[in-house]
Amino acid sequence: MRDDLREWRREFPILASTTYMISNSLGAMPRGTADRLAEYAHIWATRGVRAWEEGWWDMPVTVGDMVAPIVGAPPGSVTMHQNVTIAQAIVRSCFRPQGKRKRVVCEAENFPSVMYYYGAQPDLALHTVPVDELPGAIDERTLLVPISHVLFKSSYVQDVRAVVERAHQVGAYVVLDCFHSAGVLPFSVTELGVDFAVGGCLKWLCGGPGNGWLYVRPDLQALEPTFTGWQAHEAPFDFAPPPIRRTTGSLRWLNGTPQIPALYAAIEGLRIVREIGVARIRAHNRDLTQRLYETVKAAGWETITPDDPERRGGTVCANPPNAAAVARELLARNVLIDYRPDAGIRIAPHFYSTSDECEAVMAEIASIVLGRPRLRVTRA
The missing domain is CATH 3.40.640.10 (Type I PLP-dependent aspartate aminotransferase-like (Major domain))
Incomplete structure (x- = not known):
């Protein structure tokens, strides 16, 4: 995560207890x-x-x-x-x-x-x-x-x-x-x-x-x-x-x-x-969504998210096998995302999200698909 944005995490209480990747649905509440x-x-x-x-x-x-x-x-x-x-x-x-x-x-x-x-x-x-x-x-x-x-x-x-x-x-x-x-x-x-x-x-x-x-x-x-x-x-x-x-x-x-x-x-x-400025937010989000997108592709999961970063908004879709069930298990594991038919799991990092969180979300999805136990998520 860019050092100039990490300081904002303390302004959003929910980040201390959840992995919050659903800002495209409901942004986290500021303190x-x-x-x-x-x-x-x-x-x-x-x-x-x-x-x-x-x-x-x-x-x-x-x-x-x-x-x-x-x-x-x-x-x-x-x-x-x-x-x-x-x-x-x-x-x-x-x-x-x-x-x-x-x-x-x-x-x-x-x-x-x-x-x-x-x-x-x-x-x-x-x-x-x-x-x-x-x-x-x-x-x-x-x-x-x-x-x-x-x-x-x-x-x-x-x-x-x-x-x-x-x-x-x-x-x-x-x-x-x-x-x-x-x-x-x-x-x-x-x-x-x-x-x-x-x-x-x-x-x-x-x-x-x-x-x-x-x-x-x-x-x-x-x-x-x-x-x-x-x-x-x-x-x-x-x-x-x-x-x-x-x-x-x-x-x-x-x-x-x-x-x-x-x-x-x-x-x-x-x-x-x-x-913060939207240009800075975009730069950070683009870095994170690129990581997410590359991980989705490497895993071989379907995605309808554009390959071109210029045509990609703030969200990455991952559609692994049994995506709806995977999404429910992610929520049970306190990883907040959402699921949409024909799109799969929508993952939406914001300026308060970190690269570690993005990696953790993708690891959790992989563990669920493979039937493995819950991972430990580190939050800063």
Whole structure:
């Protein structure tokens, strides 16, 4: 492990008792998050309803401004929401199909929740294709292109620029899902030219559940989402009857009362990721995932993870014989990973992970496959 990152391990209590290789699903909780949640409870207990005007009301924007530099977005362009599906629904609510332009085109490997949502829209037609066929499937019938930056099963890093270029040629809008890239892969939504981006703090940003986010390109801020609510009103405490008089800027992308406890929980992870820097995190993760990938290949196990490090996200998949049972035994041995059908065991080291831990995980998998007893894992 790089010496300049080892010091961060003490900030994550779970690392003292587990081998934590599941940051692509739920990032480890920073020690300071307990203090942030205690701060929330103290403010509620002592300030009561006054807390809204003393900071709570603006938290979807102020926490969004903490996300913005991590994903290369300008201040005031990111707002916080409960999850990515809701953020997608807000974007979709800005658009009405006109004539033949009613298609939603995405890769077949997209996250199911996103496809469930778009597939349930009665006035839209969801069209999915393999990821390598995506640009060619976008045409003048396409309204929205909700794509994953990094595919959740394989960890394949998609060629976003090619998709954006094709979509804009035919007048379609791109919604980039950055859930599996933000915090582990350096990128800029501004430089990529996407129209919208969504993601969350649950995984690589170590912010816990309930912390989805939405980026809207500044020149699109004037759009009017119909998935709206009182927080988007220019004078919400007038409690005026409809129609809504929308506020300006990023607040117009909000809706109902925000998820304040979750926003407090997100702060420490965002602070730490920003302090370390995503470029440093990527360099460390790339070293570890390369070791993991080479070990998987040497063992002869199947993997759908890309061979090219430039096209590989923060996760390596290992699919040994009886992978689901192996995954269950790993969990029983206090090695935290997850299993996905057609992918196998997903192993996701973060900046707080060590090369020794990566070697130990692979040794545990081998021992389970061979029917050998549990190994002793050393933690530093």
